[in-house]
Amino acid sequence: MFGAHYKLERHSIGFALAIIVVASIGGLVEIAPLFTIDETVEEAPDMRVYTPLEQAGRDIYIREGCYACHSQMIRTLRDEVERYGPYSLAVESQYDHPMQWGSKRTGPDLARVGGKYSDEWHVAHLNNPRDVVPVSVMPAYSWLSRNTLDMSDFDLRLNALSKIGVPYSEEMIANAQADAYGQAMPNSDRAAGVVERYGEATNVRSFDGNPDRVTEMDALVAYLQVLGRLTDAAYRNDSEEALEE
Template identity: 75%
Template sequence: MPEAHRKLERNAIGFVLAIIGVSAIGGLVEIAPLFTIHETVETAKDMRVYTPLEVAGRNIYIREGCYACHSQMIRTLRDEVERYGPYSLAVESKYDHPMLWGSKRTGPDLARLGNKYSDAWHVAHLINPRHVVPQSVMPRYGWLMRNEVRIDDAGQHLAALRVVGVPYTDEMIANATKDAYGQANPDSDQAAGVTQRYGEATNVRTFDGEPGRLTEMDALVAYLQVLGHLTDAAYKQTSSAKE
């Protein structure tokens, strides 16, 4: 075998062809499953897209590196399912760009975090994690309450996501800025349009506890409160399995 390898290395054309052959095999193994992806990814008729405020919150989540310590993928292992809830389905991350499943957990998995805790709990936790979890090693994010979130470009973010396959309508894109404000200000004129465009189950409330002012805390908490609730597919699958 070593002698054959030496001969191959001395034959430039043969070595190039061998590299191409091995690369082609590796590429085929990686690409072939994509042709049957429609058979492996579940469908969910109740799947909804992120609202403009939730998109802004997700962008902040990525900016602050939250994904580095919190995965958003519950494995099929029994201990994970018992601790976090139904295991993650591919369809639940259908509209995630980029994907944030991850494998590193300094903190708990957040795939089913939505509405598990109150908005006030999240605000307190982000301002100083030790106030609610004494043993936490998570850093503070108090500036989120001071920073106003930028929403004037919300429509551009939605338009960009539509390019990669997220089914935002022209109406959603045109009203993105209004909807971002309305979702965190339930008493405003813009609030009704949010549920009209994104569904009655959409969280519309003052996430950071300070009405009239839209902060990065509003956006991040809005995002955290929807994790695991874009569709009920995982819960329905769990119920079917028990039956």
């Protein structure tokens, strides 16, 4: 076998053609499933987009490198489902750019962390993880409570996402700054517009407990509290499978 390989290496054209054939096989295996993507991605008519505040929290999550220790993809393995909840569906990440799937888990998977803990717990955890999880190795992110959230470019962010398929309406884009402020300021005159544009299930409250200003902590907690809750497709799928069994 090695003799044949050595002979092939001495003929550059033949060797190049062999590489192309092998690479083509690998490419075909990766590309072919994309032609059936409409059949494999589940439907979720109740799926909603991230609000401007939640999207900003997602950007902060990526900026701070949270994805380096936390995945957002629950596998179909029994121990994962029992620990984290229904396994992740492709449709749940259709508005994620980039998606946060992965396998690195220094910390737990966060695909369904939304609503699992209170806002106060998340704030305490981010300010000093050891206050709520004594054995945690997670670094503290206390500056998020001190940083006022920059909302000046939210309309540009939403507009850019709309260009790649996220269904933000012109009204959502035009009111991006107002909606980000209103979601974290429930007593303001802008709060009603958030619910009108994003639905009754939208969380509207002071996430960091500080009603005087909107901080980066507000945005990150708002994002964490909606993970796994943009649609209930996974829970419907889980119930259907249970009935079939």
